[in-house]
Amino acid sequence: DAGVIQSPRHEVTEMGQEVTLRCKPISGHDYLFWYRQTMMRGLELLIYFNNNVPIDDSGMPEDRFSAKMPNASFSTLKIQPSEPRDSAVYFCASRTTGLAGGNEQFFGPGTRLTVL
Amino acid sequence: QQPVQSPQAVILREGEDAVINCSSSKALYSVHWYRQKHGEAPVFLMILLKGGEQKGHDKISASFNEKKQQSSLYLTASQLSYSGTYFCGTGRGGSEKLVFGKGMKLTVNP
Numbered sequence: 001d002a003g004v005i006q007s008p009r010h011e012v013t014e015m016g017q018e019v020t021l022r023c024k025p026i027s028g029h030d031y032l033f034w035y036r037q038t039m040m041r042g043l044e045l046l047i048y049f050n051n052n053v054p055i056d057d058s059g060m061p062e063d064r065f066s067a068k069m070p071n072a073s074f075s076t077l078k079i080q081p082s083e084p085r086d087s088a089v090y091f092c093a094s095r096t097t098g099l100a101g102g103n104e105q106f107f108g109p110g111t112r113l114t115v116l
Numbered sequence: 117q118q119p120v121q122s123p124q125a126v127i128l129r130e131g132e133d134a135v136i137n138c139s140s141s142k143a144l145y146s147v148h149w150y151r152q153k154h155g156e157a158p159v160f161l162m163i164l165l166k167g168g169e170q171k172g173h174d175k176i177s178a179s180f181n182e183k184k185q186q187s188s189l190y191l192t193a194s195q196l197s198y199s200g201t202y203f204c205g206t207g208r209g210g211s212e213k214l215v216f217g218k219g220m221k222l223t224v225n226p
Contacts, residue, residue, distance in 0.1 A: 043219075050212070056211065056213055
């Protein structure tokens with residue numbers, strides 16, 4: 001089975017441009033998580049969905065960030081306008097419903113974003 | 117609240133043991149352990165849910181203390197493939213959210 005798929009794998013853009021990151025979770029998984037990883041702050045949860053509904057977006061840095069999950073097999077994270085401090089690796093992860101808090105998350109390969 | 121991991125980095129020779137600690141000031145619902153190799157995604161190792169629980173497979177095991185405020189990951193007879201950064205992710209009741217520590221970088225040399 002395919003794992004979590006993310007695209008693009010690398011993105012280089014200029015400050016002020018819109019960036020869209022994409023994620024396809026593992027089929028049958030009903031939780032989807034977006035993380036950002038930087039050297040300074042480590043791995044931070046931005047937002048997570050359950051059955052396509054956003055449950056907790058308290059980690060979204062500011063209004064420039066938005067995330068959607070229009071169906072069970074696709075999610076996007078959009079940054080508009082992008083800034084150099086948004087440079088990071090963005091991971092998408094998915095998991096199934098099970099014992100509360102007790103299921104592993106499967107991470108995608110990540111998107112390395114560089115904002116110049 | 118981000119859990120505190122210690123030590124921050126360790127260098128071992130193949131065959132040596134290591135312990136990685138993960139602490140929180142508040143009681144936790146769960147502790148998840150992941151390993152990430154350079155340039156790759158984090159990979160799941162194990163989850164602990166109950167105070168006093170211990171788990172393990174192969175030569176990697178973990179414990180969760182009775183008060184559920186500290187977990188330790190034990191790497192026995194380390195192999196070169198154990199190199200990477202180890203993260204603990206902590207969960208609170210009522211939410212699926214995990215808060216990850218800053219990680220412990222392990223280097224295993226021949």
